[in-house]
Amino acid sequence: MRWALVLALTAAYPLLVFASLGHVEPRTMALLLLVLGLLRMASGSGGKVQARWIVAGALLLAVLTALLNRSLPLKLYPVLVNLAMLAVFAVSLMRGPSIVERLARLTDPHLPPEAIAYTRRVTQIWCGFFLLNGGVALVTALWTSERTWALYNGLISYGLMGLLMGGEWLVRRRVRARMAAS
Incomplete structure (x- = not known):
């Protein structure tokens, strides 16, 4: 709780x-x-x-x-959160299994090699997102107004995160269908 x-x-x-x-x-x-x-x-x-x-x-x-x-x-707290998430996702790529693979195994413990490769790629994309999002959070903290900082860090960044999640969900459906057909 x-x-x-x-x-x-x-x-x-x-x-x-x-x-x-x-x-x-x-x-x-x-x-x-x-x-x-x-x-x-x-x-x-x-x-x-x-x-x-x-x-x-x-x-x-x-x-x-x-x-x-x-x-x-x-105003630097969102930068810290993005750096921490980047570290978690990046370390999971180095040490394995990736964060996305761990999440996928919660619903399907027996992932085929193609699915494991896909989960690694998605984890890499999330690393890129956290790097970019943290960079923009830093720019807004250092060089923009409080209103712009709040708009980006309190709304836009969450919208971008939702778009990434939704886009990945759509791609995953296509990948699963392709893997099932082969």
Whole structure:
């Protein structure tokens, strides 16, 4: 249940920060990052190395925000999340099985070699997405208005993620049909 709260707060984070800017001091908003970090630790996801890094990063950003009373560290959280996701997906490619293969095996434990190759390719595409999305998140944090930052990180990036998921689902249906026909 706590993981759902962490997920919801992470998704709503850019909009919460945007709504608070100009009304609440950034150091007060650092509490949100602190809560996210502590909830992530309490949810049991703190055991994995990547999860520990994102918790440490969130706590560092919270401390920097509190000390500097500036919004920039708050706006860097989406960059941190994208870097963490990139690391998780990339490490799974190096160590295997890939994240997408693990997810696919939840519904079909006996994947043929063609499906394993497909899942590796999809994992590579997600790595590219997290790299690009994290780069745009960084650009919006450093060089755009808070409104643009919130629009991209609180809406557009989620829309792009949904498009990627939906597009992959359509491609997967075609690939499965082709594999079944051969």
